Amino acid sequence: MLSYHKGPRRVFESFLVNIDKKRKSYPRFQHPGIEFIYMLSGRMQYRFGDKTFLVEPGDAFTFSGNILHAPEQLLDDHIQFITMIVYAE
Secondary structure: OOEEOOOOOOOEEEEEEEEEOOOOOOOOEOOOOEEEEEEEEOOEEEEEOOEEEEEOOOOEEEEEOOOOEEEEEEOOOEEEEEEEEEOOO
Protein backbone atom coordinates (compact mmCIF):
# COMPACT_ATOMS: atom_id res chain seq x y z
CA MET A 1 0.00 0.00 0.00
CA LEU A 2 1.40 3.39 -0.99
CA SER A 3 -1.01 5.57 0.97
CA TYR A 4 -4.54 5.81 2.26
CA HIS A 5 -6.95 8.30 3.74
CA LYS A 6 -6.80 8.24 7.55
CA GLY A 7 -10.19 9.88 8.12
CA PRO A 8 -13.31 8.33 9.63
CA ARG A 9 -14.08 6.44 6.42
CA ARG A 10 -12.09 5.07 3.52
CA VAL A 11 -11.92 7.54 0.61
CA PHE A 12 -9.13 6.01 -1.48
CA GLU A 13 -6.37 3.39 -1.45
CA SER A 14 -3.26 3.25 -3.63
CA PHE A 15 -0.94 0.31 -4.24
CA LEU A 16 2.31 -0.53 -6.01
CA VAL A 17 1.72 -4.05 -7.38
CA ASN A 18 4.53 -6.45 -8.36
CA ILE A 19 3.70 -9.87 -9.82
CA ASP A 20 6.08 -12.58 -11.05
CA LYS A 21 5.24 -15.07 -13.78
CA LYS A 22 6.08 -17.92 -11.35
CA ARG A 23 2.63 -17.44 -9.89
CA LYS A 24 0.18 -19.82 -11.59
CA SER A 25 -3.07 -18.02 -10.80
CA TYR A 26 -4.12 -14.52 -9.85
CA PRO A 27 -6.88 -13.43 -7.47
CA ARG A 28 -9.94 -11.83 -9.02
CA PHE A 29 -11.37 -8.67 -7.53
CA GLN A 30 -14.79 -7.10 -7.29
CA HIS A 31 -15.35 -4.12 -5.00
CA PRO A 32 -17.12 -0.76 -4.77
CA GLY A 33 -15.49 2.33 -6.22
CA ILE A 34 -13.60 3.38 -9.31
CA GLU A 35 -10.16 1.88 -9.98
CA PHE A 36 -7.25 3.39 -11.92
CA ILE A 37 -4.26 1.37 -13.15
CA TYR A 38 -1.00 2.72 -14.61
CA MET A 39 1.36 0.09 -16.03
CA LEU A 40 5.02 0.69 -15.13
CA SER A 41 6.81 -2.37 -16.53
CA GLY A 42 6.08 -5.70 -18.18
CA ARG A 43 3.06 -6.72 -20.23
CA MET A 44 -0.08 -8.59 -19.23
CA GLN A 45 -3.52 -9.58 -20.41
CA TYR A 46 -5.97 -7.98 -17.96
CA ARG A 47 -9.50 -9.34 -17.49
CA PHE A 48 -12.40 -6.95 -17.11
CA GLY A 49 -15.72 -8.81 -17.01
CA ASP A 50 -15.83 -11.16 -20.01
CA LYS A 51 -13.13 -9.31 -22.00
CA THR A 52 -9.33 -9.24 -21.81
CA PHE A 53 -7.03 -6.39 -22.82
CA LEU A 54 -3.32 -6.18 -23.57
CA VAL A 55 -1.69 -3.76 -21.12
CA GLU A 56 1.85 -2.49 -21.72
CA PRO A 57 4.16 0.03 -19.98
CA GLY A 58 2.68 3.54 -20.16
CA ASP A 59 -0.90 2.28 -20.54
CA ALA A 60 -3.47 3.66 -18.11
CA PHE A 61 -7.14 2.85 -17.67
CA THR A 62 -10.00 3.50 -15.28
CA PHE A 63 -12.98 1.22 -14.61
CA SER A 64 -15.74 0.33 -12.18
CA GLY A 65 -14.52 -1.95 -9.41
CA ASN A 66 -17.97 -3.57 -9.35
CA ILE A 67 -17.07 -5.57 -12.47
CA LEU A 68 -14.97 -8.70 -11.86
CA HIS A 69 -11.36 -7.87 -12.81
CA ALA A 70 -7.82 -9.25 -12.47
CA PRO A 71 -4.57 -9.95 -14.26
CA GLU A 72 -5.34 -12.85 -16.60
CA GLN A 73 -1.90 -13.71 -18.01
CA LEU A 74 1.58 -12.28 -17.62
CA LEU A 75 3.42 -11.95 -20.92
CA ASP A 76 6.76 -11.06 -19.28
CA ASP A 77 8.54 -12.57 -16.27
CA HIS A 78 7.68 -9.63 -14.01
CA ILE A 79 5.13 -6.84 -14.13
CA GLN A 80 4.69 -3.73 -12.03
CA PHE A 81 1.82 -1.26 -11.91
CA ILE A 82 0.29 1.39 -9.70
CA THR A 83 -3.38 1.12 -8.86
CA MET A 84 -5.68 3.49 -7.02
CA ILE A 85 -9.22 2.82 -5.84
CA VAL A 86 -11.47 5.80 -5.16
CA TYR A 87 -14.62 5.11 -3.16
CA ALA A 88 -17.86 7.05 -3.67
CA GLU A 89 -18.78 9.67 -1.10
